[in-house]
Amino acid sequence: MSKQKHEIAVFPRSEFGKNAARRARRDGMVPVNVYAKGKENRSFYVKSNEWEVLSKQDFSLAFLINGSEKIGVIVKEEQINYMKSYVVHVDFQEVDLNEEIHASVKVVSTGTSAGENHGGVVEQIMHEIELVGKAQDMPEMVEVDVTDLDLGQSIMVKDVKLPAGVSSKNDPEAVIFHVVHADEEIEVAAPAEGGESAEPQVLTERKRDEE
Secondary structure, eight states: OBOOOOEEEOEEOOOOSHHHHHHHHHTTEEEEEEEOTTSOOEEEEEEHHHHHHHHTSOOSOEEEEETTEEEEEEEEEEEEETTTTEEEEEEEEEOOTTSEEEEEEEEEEESOOGGGGGTEEEEEOOSEEEEEEEGGGOOSEEEEEOTTOOTTOEEEGGGOOOOTTOEEOSOTTOEEEEEEETTOEEEEEEEOGGGOEEEEEEEEOOOOTTO
């Protein structure tokens, strides 16, 4: 599992309104709000260049550093002015590190599957997995080793090893990766009206040289 702490310094904000926000952006700062259940909401600034770096990373939990205080948060909303290419503001939701959260976490493969050496192609069916667990235990991404995956074999949700205290909300039998022959014909049952399965449709998948 890939798991690391993402931290960014915050600075108290006492001025509000559009003019204050414009001055802050000219000074390279982004206004942020921190919402907390049962607690008073708080307002800060973060440095825009530091937020730009952090926002491009995959994370489920971040820490705002306010002097000696460390606030665990998840991103609630990031508002961007796409016409002028700047972040208007960011809203965070403070989390209790001892309470469970739900998160959609990216799934990535590692290694080269055995099936690829036998003319196969690895197909990734699921790109995100739904997890539940304490915020501090949540991985940034789920890495799945496909090295031993051979032709005709699959890796399902139930096969993935998750951190202690973290579980998946997905169907345990749901396929994440499988290996098919490059020229193999796959039967896919298309759902019919009323939820009943129609006759299987035959789809041919071919690996082109330019791919």
